[in-house]
Amino acid sequence: MFTFLEFEKPIAELEAKLKELRTLSATDAGTMDDEIASLEAKAGALLTQTYAKLTPWQKTLVARHLNRPHFSDYVRRLVTDFVPLAGDRAFAEDRAIQGGPGWFRGRAIMLIGHEKGSDTEGRVRHNFGMAKPEGYRKAIRLMQMAERFRLPVVTLVDTQGAYPGIGAEERGQAEAIARSTQVSLGLTVPVVACIVGEGGSGGAVALATANRVLMLEHSVYSVISPEGCASILWRSSDKKEDAAAALKLTAQDLLRLHIIDQVVTEPMGGAHRAPDVAIDAVGDAVGRMLDDLAPLSPEALRADRRTKFLEIGRHGLA
The missing domain is CATH 4.10.860 (DNA Excision Repair, Uvrb; Chain A)
Known part of the structure; x- marks a missing residue:
């Protein structure tokens, strides 16, 4: 419906x-x-x-739309022979983060991403895309496997943020996120990330520390949700629209700030109106980025990624 x-x-x-x-x-x-x-x-x-x-708050609502394509939709349309891998080899399987090797347009890749689920049962099973430490440790395992087999890494980011529960904190949520970011920064294979819905806080950065970061036109990417920001600054979530505007979380703002590299155009009315068209657009953009990165040496890829993130914050809005 x-x-x-x-x-x-x-x-x-x-x-x-x-x-x-x-x-x-x-x-x-x-x-x-x-x-x-x-x-x-x-x-x-x-x-x-x-x-x-659309205002920044309205874009946030579009990014959260229940009918927006999810990780599993991208896999079905863009990847063949996908082999989902489970578990962090330390504690448990976390279904909020999915990943594994597969073939993308004639190229072997490691695909990793958040999965929110497309119905009530699925959302509960995937914890609404909010990963626990074992999810990020699974991502680390898959990144290291990609490094070993020289596979480019492609990540699809769609999460409100990492799961903030007591158990997750006790098992080292912050360390797992930091370690995932560190491992990604150190890879010597190409890494391309795309924010396809919400990119919330460190839970998003852990999978978006890439050579090239793309965003769908109506996706959002920020250090905190508008509601969370409003609750801290104004002591009221009623100010969420003001917070959304202040956070500069839209793809257009982030492109001007040089935090992302490309905005991927969505079908008129948002990706949820024509999911296949949106997925193909993401596939085309990711393919071009991988082609651009292919000639770089392993050392140049790592240096390129580190330089990109060290440069963040040195640019103002035009």
Whole structure:
């Protein structure tokens, strides 16, 4: 079932009328074709107008949309012979982070990413994409395997942040995130990351310490969620819209700040309206980045990645 966001209500009303007209037209020998065409044009224009001026908070809502493609969707469409690997070889399996080797457009890669789940049962099973220490230690294991077999690493980031539970903290959440970031920085194979939904806090950085970082057009990437920021600064989550604007969490802001390298255009109305089109766009962008990085030597790849992250913060908004 398709879900409309709060700011999409006028679009939802037009599309509901369209559906009604199409149903009537099917039983009325097509006499409503002109009315349907006119309403389709209005709905399309309203959709374009709405998505051309989304606020940072509205982009956050789009990034969280339940129908947005997930890790498993990217695997099905972009990767063949994918072999999911489980466990951190120390404590347990964490389904919030998935990964394994596979073939991407004729190239063997190691694919790692957050999985939120596409229905209620799946979201609970994958802990809403919020990984525990064992999830990040599994990612470390897969990165080290990629290094050993000289496989480029591709990561898909979509998480509100690392799981903040007591058990996770007791098992070394902060250390696991820091270690994942450290291992990624030290790899001598190409690493390409794409923020495909939410990129929240260190839980996102742990998988996004890459030579090239991409973001889908309506995804977000920040040190804290707008609600969390508002609760700290204003003592009220009601200020979440102000916080979203202040955080500069949109792909467009982050590109200007040189924190990411490319914005991947989404279908009109967001990736959730045409998932296959969005997934193919990500695949095309990742493929180009891997091609660009292929000529670099192992030492140059590591130096390139470290330089990229040392440069963060030295650029202001244009």
